[in-house]
Amino acid sequence: MLKQSLQQKLGLKINPLQIQLIKLLELPTYQLEQRIKEELEQNPLLEEAGEKAETDAGEETVDHETEFDDYTEEEEESETKNEDDFSLEDYMSDDDDDTPDYRLNSSNISKDEDTRDFVFSQSSSFRESLIAQLGMRPLTDLERKVAEYIIGNIDEDGYLRRDIENIVDDLAFGAGIEISEEEVLRLLRIIQEFEPFGVGARDLRECLLLQIQHKLNEAPDNVCYQQAKAILLECFEEFSRKHYEKISRKLRLSDEELKLAINEILKLNPKPGGTLAEVSYGQQAEKIIPDFILDLVDGELQLSLNSGDIPELKINKAYLNILEQYQKDQSPKNKRDVVSFVKYKLNSAKSFIDAVQQRNNTLMLTMTAIVQFQKQFFLTGDETMLKPMILKDIADITGLDVSTISRVSNSKYVQTWFGIYALKDFFSGSMQTTSGEEVSTGELKNMLKKLVDEEDKKKPLTDDELVLLMKKAGYQIARRTVAKYRQMLDIPVARLRREI
DSSP states (O other), X not given: OOOOXXXXXOXXXXXXXXXXXXXXXXXXXXXXXXXXXXXXXXXXXXXXXXXXXXXXXXXXXXXXXXXXXXXXXXXXXXXXXXXSOOOGGGGSOTTOOSSOGGGGSSSOOOTTSOOOOOOOOOOOOHHHHHHHHXXXXXXXXXXXXXXXXXXXXXOTTSBBOSOHHHHHHXXXXXXXXXXXXXXXXXXXXXXXXSSSTTTTBSSHHHHHHHHHHHHHHHOTTOXXXXXXXXXXXXXXXXXXXXXXXXXXXXXXXXXXXXXXXXXXXXXXXSOGGGGGOSSOHHHHSOOOOOSEEXXXXXXXXXXXXXXXXXXXXXXXXXXXXXXXXXHHHSOHHHHHHHHHHHHHHHHHHHHHHHHHXXXXXXXXXXXXXXXXXXXXXXXXXXXXXXXXXXXXXXXXXXXXXXXXXXXXXXXXXXXXXXXXXXXXXGOBOEEEOTTSOEEEHHXXXXXXXXXXXXXXXXXXXXXXXXXXXXHHTTOOOOHHHHHHXXXXXXXXXXXXXXXX
């Protein structure tokens, strides 16, 4: 049985402009630039401030926004509502052509367009380099196919991660090639002679052995190379665990001989394929574009927002001319449709411009508060001057919500006169020293790193010893906290930090 009842609810609704602002706040500078380009492509009423709207010669200047406002809601309500989707092309005449004539020419270049010659540099990929070296070897067609299949299974680090048995099965079932494991292994030995040396290895030990063997082939009488090879062959596990005393006793090497041999091994490349990988490091690395620029001029900090290539936006008046023409020439129904379309795009353009401006204001407000809070650090560049700071501290200064401060600080960077920093690096917890002073966790990490840098590498400090030294410096800290900070700083355990 249906019943009617009254309910009172308290809710919070976010309007589209607020949603748009939230999304823009999360974007760093380079992503905002791409987002603006997308909006410029989607909204014809939005254009860059540097562009000029095309108008006919001698045309009188008309306040189109005023004329647009004259089209009142009463006139709009009096016409029949049409909920069909429409676009600007629906209201353009059939003989209109959006494609300029010069784009249809064979040259595909306009008269006023700059012609520039671009020079492209292209290098061989990792696998292409190996296949090219394979072509220098006298192999049969069958052997070449098998060798190319082996090269195809070598990863970007230069390792063959698959078992020989599996490769034989794949060749038999996938390519219909019957071949023995011994023959595949023989072809693999040929590939392992290619450059970069160490390629085709099945594990790290084999990779290092291939490289040291190449050095021995060039200098067979070199005692250091011979001792390095002996370490890799007979004491690789001890070498990986840095048990140098065991290596020295087993191979009867002096400390100086062991040191020279170990240093020779450390010069080898554990990832030989990295030098010729299909995707170079420069392409993989993310480029950091700072969102803020902080300069020190005459002892005063000057903060500015890095606009980069972000264009200034404005409303495109040329499309309002189209509105004027359709108001004069078309039937009332077409008139309503055109006005509805332009009105929708106009509101969208204005809201986007407002959101971008509000984003910039929010970013500047937040970064200004951070600079004020950490003023001594930005003046000196000394990381020990960083004060404990959490999101709520900046939220209290700016009057913004904590979630807004979090969105602003995420994926944003500031370029200072002493380096580039991520905004989130300035936020850290705090703890009290033995004297009762509040210090940031960043200061604790810096102190820990300093102790490790100054330790005797022949007898590196254990976590328990680091705890004692931290307490002597006035930092009351537990062993598990030392271990956590050490991992965050990518500092290995004491045994792996040991040197001869």
